[in-house]
Amino acid sequence: QVQLVESGGGVVQTGGSLRLSCAASGRTFSDYPMAWFRQAPGKEREFVAAINRIGSSTLYTDSVKGRFTMSRDNAKNTAYLQMNSLKPEDTSVYYCAAGTRSLKNSADWYDYWGQGTQVTVSS
Secondary structure (H helix, E strand, O other): OOEEEEOEEEEEOOOOOOEEEEEEOOOHHHOOEEEEEEEEEOOOOEEEEEEOOOOOEEEEHHHOOOEEEEEOOOOOEEEEEOOOOOOOHHHHEEEEEEEOOOOOOHHEEEEEOOOEEEEEEEE
């Protein structure tokens, strides 16, 4: 079992930045590829970014490329999502997830999920 706790969400103006963190506990963090998903009210959960076990490769959905950066620190059992140039359409609850296969953009590949952190971008 892996327990995941997200933090760092909040309210920010358009063009601002936030850094989300996902703290893991339980089993060995470096065994798990990680990802971020988000879900806006009335919409399905969507993939945002993924990273492999050692942090050498990442994958992003097109809408966040060049603005968001996912990273991880295996010594601290933490994954991060640096979000810059935020837009109102980025407003969502953001979830981190731990999976079994690297760089997958489907939620089906992820077994463990955090409770989510709210990100609100005001116009």
